[in-house]
């Protein structure tokens with residue numbers, strides 16, 4: 001089972017404007033709502049790829065109900081703890097003329113430490129050595145930044161594989177617990193090491209520091225430019241696929257989903273790279289955080305090119 005944790009989910013409101021004007025009135029051409037948050041997006045894509053998933057986390061208010069209903073309608077198994085505050089709404093502005101995607105993310109409600117501890121304990125109690133636990137996204141502002149680190153350590157004790165996709169302190173603290181796989185984008189990697197990264201080689205050298213903490217596999221995503229897959233045995237640099245981009249939001253989550261599915265199925269490096277690149281590219285061809293279509297993913301897999309360095 002691929003278990004995703006989303007401690008700070010979001011209803012994503014994607015608004016499309018023809019040519020965004022700062023300091024002026026902008027008219028929205030289309031708008032849509034998606035049940036989102038990184039872990040939830042991962043579950044959505046895992047389901048499209050045909051693997052079993054359960055989405056776990058915190059939900060509250062009518063926005064929380066919206067997400068719960070969406071998951072139920074899609075037939076995604078879910079187990080969310082109800083909280084008092086309202087699950088946040090995040091705005092995603094798609095500027096068609098400039099091809100820009102701008103995220104405006106709310107902080108989200110705070111939650112009690114007791115509630116988080118119960119959720120962590122219940123989740124870990126249900127995990128076994130066949131499971132993959134995906135920890136991704138931000139967490140309520142009052143929660144200890146070592147929450148992912150703690151969950152990684154506990155899940156590892158139960159023999160589960162862990163994948164971490166986070167930013168800032170959450171990523172820094174999480175890495176210290178040695179998750180099996182980490183998927184930073186290039187900006188997250190720069191923030192992690194507090195330095196500007198000028199080229200692929202610099203990114204690879206920096207990322208390899210994570211091996212010192214027990215991380216086995218690092219995937220650095222570079223947006224439309226592609227991605228780098230690093231293990232102790234090999235480094236693969238994959239080119240981004242040329243596709244018609246509609247919304248890039250959730251591309252990283254789609255990549256994480258494909259990586260989780262590949263691990264679950266024991267795919268070869270070649271298949272792993274192809275599936276990750278194709279699944280993430282297919283997701284940018286859809287609006288909002290709607291997953292890509294399986295037939296398109298299969299078609300795109302054939303177009304993936306990469307070099308081993």
Ligand SMILES: Nc1ncnc2c1ncn2[C@@H]1O[C@H](COP(=O)(O)OP(=O)(O)OP(=O)(O)O)[C@@H](O)[C@H]1O
Nearest residue numbers: 185221222223224226227249250251252253280281
């Ligand atoms: N415009 C694009 N065209 C083709 N592929 C893309 C494009 N943008 C992203 N991708 C694919 O998606 C992968 C992940 O993208 P990105 O690096 O933007 O992740 P991210 O920043 O974690 O995204 P998010 O946080 O929105 O989920 C890239 O490595 C690439 O394979």
Ligand SMILES: O=P(O)(O)OC[C@@]1(O)O[C@H](CO)[C@@H](O)[C@@H]1O
Nearest residue numbers: 010036037038090105137138250
């Ligand atoms: O604020 P966070 O938790 O870092 O990111 C949340 C978010 O931007 O991530 C997803 C896309 O990856 C969206 O569904 C959601 O709005």
